[in-house]
Amino acid sequence: MQIKTIYFATANEGKLKEASAILGIEVLGCGLDIAEIQSLDPIKVAVQKAKDYYLKLQKPILVEDVSLAFAALNGLPGPYINDFSKALGNTGLLELLVSKSVRSATAQTTLVFIDASQQEHVFMGKIKGTIAPAPTGDNGFGWDPIFIPQGHTKTFAQMTDAEKNTCSMRALAFQEFKTWINLSNFW
DSSP states (O other), X not given: OOOOEEEESOOOHHHHHHHHHHHTSEEEEOOOOOOOOOOSOHHHHHHHHHHHXXXXXXXXXXXXEEEEEEGGXXXXXXXXXXXXXHHHHHHHHHHXXXXXXXXXXXXXXXXXXXXXXXXXXXXXXXXXXXEOSSOOOSSSSTTGXXXXXXXXXXXXXXXXXXXXXXXXXXXXXXHHHHHHHHHSSOO
């Protein structure tokens, strides 16, 4: 039996673990230093990142781009969430909303898989939620301590991995990818 392996453009162990658990296959990380284009369109960002990774690796690659849009800030930070998080941290992100009455947000994961023929395949998971009043929980990574998915009372960081994998935007995108790859002739 052939071992099924996907190369995922990340060095983040948490993301690799999550992806492997959802897909049920081996997911190998390959974090390269790739310049990311700046755009408010997360699909455009993810597609270009995937193309750039493919050019360097010359093998099928899965790329992710994450967006967190605060309704009170007209969709910002959006696809710039990683830069905002690095600069401000979760406490600083919360400070952006301190004078705002609306705390709703939309989290989106865009996955792009480029196959051996350099064909792009786009998969997306999007969920609504609320920004917590304070960082809560120790599980997960990034802004998990401040995002409460709609229909839940816990932040992602308060959830077990199994709980998070049933409701996260990443889980939705990976389930869509898993369905496609199992139906395709990739293997």
